[in-house]
Amino acid sequence: MRLRNITGSREVIAESPYVVREELSFQCPGTWKEIFGNGNPIHIEIGMGKGKFIHTMAKEHPDINYVGIEKYSSVLIRAVHKMEAEELPNLKFLRMDAEDIARVFGTGEVDRIYLNFSDPWPKDRHARRRLPSREFLSRYDVILKPGGRLEFKTDNRELFDFALEELAPAGWETDEVTYDLHSDERLMEGNVMTEYEEKFSSQGNPICKYIIRRRA
8 A cells, every 4th residue: 555645744743742752662661651640451553544443442441541553654643633633631642663562562561452454465575574473473472461462353364364373373362253243243342443444344345353362
């Protein structure tokens, strides 16, 4: 997907009170309770896009702190605009590459991780870059607390099959797996759709989802 550069987006993000400044992000491990000013659980979304999912989650669950992570300024700026229109005290943003995730959260500091419609990186040589790969699962294992969960949604069946194959080698196991989320009344309870989920499901594409945890 080609991203259109938005002039001035980096400058707006750098000055936004909703975005943790890049030069300070590596000082964050172990301090997120102080950043939010409370001891509530921390949920993060990696690759949050325009922020519809995480903004809605933060609004519906004020007793949970949310951190949205996005690599591209031209995308993150849309989430910043949402916050300017409707400010939420329990939501912060980070502009960063997901490879550095264990450098901005401390060991066991995160209660839940969301991956929604991640870039499939279809070429085999790029498999290590896929967010549900074993390489990234090892990073999540550091920051996720014991008993924490990771939720992954996608309409890309090949990526989903790959993600499932990565679990055993990485030492994770499934709590829930579905190849057609919107036909599962139980798993749809409380489901918040992303922009991509709305688009793909309206086109008749089944949405795959898993909920996983570290093997005990």
